[in-house]
Amino acid sequence: MSVPPEVPDRAHPDRPAGPPRPGGSVPPPPSGQQPEAVAEAAEAARRDAANRIIDTSSGQDDGLNKCPSCGSSEIRYSLTEKALVCSYCRHTWNEENAEEAFGLDSSIADLRGHTMASGTADVREDLTTVTLKCQGCGAEVVINVDQDLQARCHWCRQTLSINSQIPNGAIPDAVLPFQLTREEAIERIDAFTAKRRAFAHHRFKEEYVPDNVMGVYIPYLVVDGNMHAVLQGTGEVTTRQYTVTRGSGDNKRTETYYDADVYGVQRAFDLLVDDLTIESAERFNAQDNAQATNNILNAVQPYDTENAVIYNSNYLKNFTSERRDLNVRDVDDDVEDHFLAIARAKAVPTINRYDRGVRWEREGVAVRGTRWVSVYVPVWLYSYADSATGDSLTHYIAVNGRTGTTMGSVPVSHPKIFAVSCAAGTVAAVVGAIVGLSQFLF
Amino acid sequence: MLPLLAELSADPATMTLLAGSDSGAGGIAIPFIAGPAVFAAVYGGIYRYYRNTDKRHHFERETEVSVGNLRSGDRKVGENNRQQDRAMRGRNSTDHLQRVHRIAVD
Numbered sequence: 001m002s003v004p005p006e007v008p009d010r011a012h013p014d015r016p017a018g019p020p021r022p023g024g025s026v027p028p029p030p031s032g033q034q035p036e037a038v039a040e041a042a043e044a045a046r047r048d049a050a051n052r053i054i055d056t057s058s059g060q061d062d063g064l065n066k067c068p069s070c071g072s073s074e075i076r077y078s079l080t081e082k083a084l085v086c087s088y089c090r091h092t093w094n095e096e097n098a099e100e101a102f103g104l105d106s107s108i109a110d111l112r113g114h115t116m117a118s119g120t121a122d123v124r125e126d127l128t129t130v131t132l133k134c135q136g137c138g139a140e141v142v143i144n145v146d147q148d149l150q151a152r153c154h155w156c157r158q159t160l161s162i163n164s165q166i167p168n169g170a171i172p173d174a175v176l177p178f179q180l181t182r183e184e185a186i187e188r189i190d191a192f193t194a195k196r197r198a199f200a201h202h203r204f205k206e207e208y209v210p211d212n213v214m215g216v217y218i219p220y221l222v223v224d225g226n227m228h229a230v231l232q233g234t235g236e237v238t239t240r241q242y243t244v245t246r247g248s249g250d251n252k253r254t255e256t257y258y259d260a261d262v263y264g265v266q267r268a269f270d271l272l273v274d275d276l277t278i279e280s281a282e283r284f285n286a287q288d289n290a291q292a293t294n295n296i297l298n299a300v301q302p303y304d305t306e307n308a309v310i311y312n313s314n315y316l317k318n319f320t321s322e323r324r325d326l327n328v329r330d331v332d333d334d335v336e337d338h339f340l341a342i343a344r345a346k347a348v349p350t351i352n353r354y355d356r357g358v359r360w361e362r363e364g365v366a367v368r369g370t371r372w373v374s375v376y377v378p379v380w381l382y383s384y385a386d387s388a389t390g391d392s393l394t395h396y397i398a399v400n401g402r403t404g405t406t407m408g409s410v411p412v413s414h415p416k417i418f419a420v421s422c423a424a425g426t427v428a429a430v431v432g433a434i435v436g437l438s439q440f441l442f
Numbered sequence: 443m444l445p446l447l448a449e450l451s452a453d454p455a456t457m458t459l460l461a462g463s464d465s466g467a468g469g470i471a472i473p474f475i476a477g478p479a480v481f482a483a484v485y486g487g488i489y490r491y492y493r494n495t496d497k498r499h500h501f502e503r504e505t506e507v508s509v510g511n512l513r514s515g516d517r518k519v520g521e522n523n524r525q526q527d528r529a530m531r532g533r534n535s536t537d538h539l540q541r542v543h544r545i546a547v548d
């Protein structure tokens with residue numbers, strides 16, 4: 001699957017959607033031009049036209065993000081209320097469900113081409129500051145959008161927020177707010193490490209401070225896909241099982257043999273994939289565990305992304321959030337691999353008759369339509385960088401901020417494991433020697 | 443330590459040990475096989491229990507997916523007789539993450 005370069009659709013709203021151009025007959029390709037090139041261009045144009053953008057911006061201007069009840073800008077997300085709370089009048093509310101509000105829940109079977117929520121637009125690295133005019137007092141306030149999406153006006157002390165979807169990767173289409181409190185997360189992390197003390201590295205045990213647990217919003221691209229998959233390979237069915245006796249006397253032994261029929265196997269089916277999640281910050285790439293144990297973050301999934309709400313910067317207040325730095329086109333090959341893996345998993349129940357297994361040799365998907373949404377998901381994260389060992393691997397213990405699913409990596413003391421394994425190996429060798437000797441003697 | 447024991451018993455090396463050896467001739471080799479096998483199983487089991495390097499989200503099973511219009515095309519192409527393995531060679535029907543030759547599909 002290849003997602004076409006970003007979004008010329010918006011740039012040419014007046015371009016006719018369909019063929020043909022007025023005047024009737026299509027002119028023949030100019031001589032000298034490769035017919036393949038023409039075909040490619042036509043194909044690109046077709047895909048291009050099929051690219052659709054769904055605007056998920058809140059419609060609010062940047063600046064004061066006001067309480068709908070009293071107009072105050074002192075708003076924060078409360079974990080006890082599980083809602084935004086106005087510090088002034090105590091009004092509580094949540095933003096609308098993003099899928100419903102933006103029509104992102106329409107039937108996946110109807111998806112054609114690429115539909116992208118506007119929060120998935122290509123990231124611009126050069127955008128580092130945004131200057132806002134405070135509506136309270138008229139002062140100009142610079143927000144360093146590399147780090148913050150809110151700033152307090154120096155003059156009137158009101159909170160100014162970035163509400164528009166500036167394309168720096170920091171503003172998703174939707175946010176999945178934290179459900180689990182920090183205390184609940186620490187409990188789970190404590191329980192996780194308590195079971196893993198005996199062989200933990202002594203420095204980890206000494207330096208373990210559960211208070212360092214941080215609430216982090218991690219950016220994901222959530223993908224729906226409508227596709228047709230084809231798998232081809234070879235399968236075998238056992239037709240006969242028999243034993244053959246060889247040798248005689250003490251050397252007599254029996255061997256089991258299997259006869260099998262060999263089949264060419266093909267499966268073709270349609271797939272509708274709902275809310276496949278892909279890490280969209282490079283540093284959390286689940287396949288790259290060289291710097292940090294990213295597989296741990298990957299393993300606390302799934303998230304109930306269908307419950308994500310419309311982005312509001314107040315959800316992010318008092319939490320850390322990581323910016324998205326991967327674009328749709330950076331991950332689309334990976335997404336296609338995920339689609340293929342799903343197709344292979346879905347084929348399993350259809351090949352039961354091949355009791356000797358199936359060897360898939362060729363596979364492919366035709367992606368009819370996709371829909372992309374960027375979502376922040378909540379994680380309680382304890383990270384421990386073991387710098388003293390030199391490899392400076394960051395170990396994560398992560399708690400899914402919605403479900404409480406916990407997974408982690410605890411650095412081990414290799415000498416301790418070595419000692420215990422040696423002891424166990426020695427015991428096994430001695431027991432083995434006794435068993436072996438007894439067989440030999442009797 | 444119970445989860446650790448579970449991990450150990452899932453280890454193929456441990457399984458063969460638990461199953462015992464099958465022939466008298468191999469008896470004398472038991473200590474030389476059992477020692478290293480148990481060492482490796484214990485080492486690997488503890489390491490995995492602490493570091494969880496094998497853990498990931500099983501998206502291919504847990505993502506919500508509907509399947510339709512299944513078409514199967516199976517035909518016998520030959521026989522593979524007198525095989526000593528119970529399973530066919532190169533089977534990958536459960537290795538969903540292993541990619542094979544890509545074909546174009548319309």
Ligand SMILES: [Zn+2]
Nearest residue numbers: 067070086089
């Ligand atoms: Zn209020």
Ligand SMILES: [Zn+2]
Nearest residue numbers: 134137153156
């Ligand atoms: Zn002001």
